[in-house]
Amino acid sequence: MSKKIVITGGAGFIGSHVIRRFVTRYSEYQIYNLDALTYAGNLENIADIESYPNYTFVKGDITDADFINDLFLKEQFDGVIHLAAESHVDRSITDPLAFVKTNVIGTMNLLNAAKAIWTRGRTEQSGAKDNFEGKRFYHVSTDEVYGALGATGLFTETTPYSPNSPYSASKASSDHFVRAYGETYGLPYVISNCSNNYGPNHFPEKLIPLFINNIITKKPLPVYGDGKYTRDWLYVLDHAVAIDLVFHEGKNHDTYNIGGFNEWQNIDLVKLLCQKMDEKLGREPGESEQLITYVKDRPGHDLRYAIDASKINKELGWKPSVTFEEGLSETIDWYLNNEAWLQHVTSGAYQEYYEKQYKD
Ligand code: NAD
Numbered sequence: 001m002s003k004k005i006v007i008t009g010g011a012g013f014i015g016s017h018v019i020r021r022f023v024t025r026y027s028e029y030q031i032y033n034l035d036a037l038t039y040a041g042n043l044e045n046i047a048d049i050e051s052y053p054n055y056t057f058v059k060g061d062i063t064d065a066d067f068i069n070d071l072f073l074k075e076q077f078d079g080v081i082h083l084a085a086e087s088h089v090d091r092s093i094t095d096p097l098a099f100v101k102t103n104v105i106g107t108m109n110l111l112n113a114a115k116a117i118w119t120r121g122r123t124e125q126s127g128a129k130d131n132f133e134g135k136r137f138y139h140v141s142t143d144e145v146y147g148a149l150g151a152t153g154l155f156t157e158t159t160p161y162s163p164n165s166p167y168s169a170s171k172a173s174s175d176h177f178v179r180a181y182g183e184t185y186g187l188p189y190v191i192s193n194c195s196n197n198y199g200p201n202h203f204p205e206k207l208i209p210l211f212i213n214n215i216i217t218k219k220p221l222p223v224y225g226d227g228k229y230t231r232d233w234l235y236v237l238d239h240a241v242a243i244d245l246v247f248h249e250g251k252n253h254d255t256y257n258i259g260g261f262n263e264w265q266n267i268d269l270v271k272l273l274c275q276k277m278d279e280k281l282g283r284e285p286g287e288s289e290q291l292i293t294y295v296k297d298r299p300g301h302d303l304r305y306a307i308d309a310s311k312i313n314k315e316l317g318w319k320p321s322v323t324f325e326e327g328l329s330e331t332i333d334w335y336l337n338n339e340a341w342l343q344h345v346t347s348g349a350y351q352e353y354y355e356k357q358y359k360d
Helices: 013-025 043-049 065-075 089-094 096-119 128-132 166-185 207-216 236-249 266-281 310-316 324-337 339-347 349-358
Strands: 003-008 029-035 055-059 079-082 136-142 189-194 196-198 221-224 230-235 254-258 263-265 292-295
Touching (some): 003 013, 003 065, 013 029, 013 236, 065 096, 089 166, 096 128, 096 136, 096 166, 136 166, 166 189, 196 236, 196 324, 207 266, 207 324, 221 266, 230 236, 236 254, 236 310, 254 310, 263 266, 324 339
Parallel strands (some): 003 029, 003 079, 029 055, 079 136
Antiparallel strands (some): 230 263
16 A cells, blocks of 8 residues: 655664665655754665655754644655654753653644644544544654663553653653543554664764774773663664564554563673674774773663563564674674764764755
8 A cells, every 4th residue: 555654763773774674665655754864863874765766855853843734734644653852861861851842842743743634624523533544653762761670570561651861751751642642632653662772873872882982992981880770672673673563563552562682781781892892803802891981870870671572572473583692793793894984973974964965
């Protein structure tokens, strides 16, 4: 079936993998990549799909309600896959309002625009739900909305929300609005909450790419607190597969947890990364570990996140396709083979790409 789908944040880390998957897999869909190209958005991430006939890039800010309403009215999208966000916890601590603007108000603008075009022309008698046939609003979210776990237990889809950082509070708020639009207006939606992703195209402010870059350049590896924080890690390409499945087969008005069943204490992860990098760079065993530096803890730092992804496994048959060792190895190789990307991102030069590609 032919469909027009807008994917927001498609120039970012996860969005770039989702866009590539949809554009290359579904030639019958018209895929729109709506992205403001903030510091985290980089069109070099998806340079290989730019010439596909079913792909259109739209530079735009989801916080601009008029722009979003006009775009939705003009294009009459059938589906929204919403990934655009301010995504870095540390930045949310220094500038929480930026997170409210993009993550909460931006999501509201998309919800309002989708509701407007999908219910346009309905009469009071016909009921809003009738006009939602074939439509879907998919909100991509995080496991951080659930707060922190102790030494045991897993987040399930029914775990109460208890966000601790301005980032997770803004994502929790947007999740609630998506759900509320489903309950109040009948908007067809699905939400997924995923654990930490890693893989190619990851902006080097986040732990794994930052540390890969610092190991290459022999800079300190700053580990928060005692390094005992525990996170579940998922290879980004496996997340993209899960997003494809949830978009197409997820139950309407439902939520799916996505995770790698792959918990690591930060310090153990950093040591594994050092060991693998030493091997790949031909350095002495233990050389990169000497770069580890313990730094003052992040305020409100959640001790442990761990996700129960058994519902998506049972209902949609999804599970991670690679082990952490395999995914990490692929990731390191990607960064070592894409030095120019890393240099452009760390120097800010990637921001010139849009000017060159899209301006006459
Ligand atoms: P990212 O920071 O790499 O990319 C975000 C993208 O959104 C960028 O391309 C940026 O230009 C764009 N963007 C930001 N503000 C915008 C705005 N106002 N208007 C339009 N575009 C805007 O983020 P990511 O890590 O790829 O995360 C994508 C989504 O997945 C986010 O919603 C995030 O909360 C969620 N998520 C991320 C992870 C993770 O580990 N990275 C895990 C679970 C969920």
